Amino acid sequence: MPPILEARDLTKRYQLGGEVVEALRGVSLTVDEGEFVAIMGPSGSGKSTLLQLLGGLDRPTSGEVVLEGETVSKLSDEQATRLRRDRTGFVFQSFNLIPLLDVTENVALPFTIAGQDPRNSDLAARVRDAIEVVDLSGKQHHRPDQLSAGEQQRVAIARALVTRPALLFADEPTGNLDYTTGSEILDALWRSCTERRQTIVLVTHDSKAAAYADRVCFVRDGRVLEEIPLGRRADHSATPLISRLAQLGL
Template identity: 35%
Template sequence: MALFQIDEVRKTFTNGEVKEEILKGINLSLKEGEIIALVGASGSGKSTLLTIAAGLQRTSEGQVIFEGENLTGMSPEQVRKIRASKFGFVFQFAHLVPFLTVEEQLMLMLDVSESKLEKREQKREIKRILQLVGMEHRKNAYPSSLSGGEKQRVAIARAIIHKPKVLFADEPTASLDSKRSKDIMTLIRDLTKTLNITTLMVTHDEEMLSYADHIIKMSDGQIAT
């Protein structure tokens, strides 16, 4: 059984009397331990699909099934709890809290996800994850002292500290140069395999597609065949 099943998902936005269908009956299955890249021109619907899969907005029609449960039929609070405990997010910019150290960024995420680990165990887990992303030596640093690549590494650590099942990555390398982009994608690929996470990624950068297990091309709100 697929970890994620997206069935006949449609999304329509209304602007006055004008209705615009952004997604036009999307069907997609996501398996564990894979990186799936969504590509397409601006306006093709790829970011809308990612946010719907992540429970950040509702479908107009269709269903999103995660671990056998229908997210579409859940209350906002039920979806929020799944998002906090089972999903991780990485965006184009790291969006780190400026007055928290690297270690404190991860501690905050554990609090948000309602981690059941004791404080001593949380410290050990934070150290382990920071070592995985190569940032343990910067655990006491504040965001203002970090490079762009270091900030994104911390953002990835924050996204996986609570052991999510799915990592949603929206243009995770768009703000980085070519070398740092490759470093970050190598890190995402290695973590996806090591931790058996499913990664759904939106990208415009064709060089990043070589890191994906599957590439889904979107055009005009549909999956291109």
């Protein structure tokens, strides 16, 4: 089977005043369907830039992104927007929930925005299913201010999953959370991957978070330095990853 996502020799150059920043210097990687891949690296290494290119939020200076066989750079802005809306989901460090809406309404938001009625039985079932995967079925009628930070982020994950995206992209989803709460988020992501075959690309600087992935791409100075296969493991111990990184001097 061809990979669900492929990056070919991506570069990204930012012009900032008179200064040029080479954020990516030739990144190639592939993600298979159902795989959980982490992009790990120090601050400023180009992780978020890479995720934005992979998810079609921004265009590379050179190189190509192929998502489900579609070369994103060959699409018009409108086609790229549609592909992103229909086939990808995003989770960020900030939860971006609507304070006045309850959990069900926040999760149903992508349908509401698309002009669909989320009470339609098929869509309502999808909303319930997404809430179940993040383990919030008991809190459907809570508003964000009646939830813990970890629960709020899980609502954001459910909202990203509700459209059944081919790919879920997450950029430091545990960045604002303490260790225990962060584990809840990573558990929810891992479950969606293991139980629903959700393909996930997670950006993190944290080896404990990256250890949930099947494979870790280590990025530094705009390049992938190493790909470290970990395999699907129910125990998410970071020890194998940390010792491999130490062996590599990373």
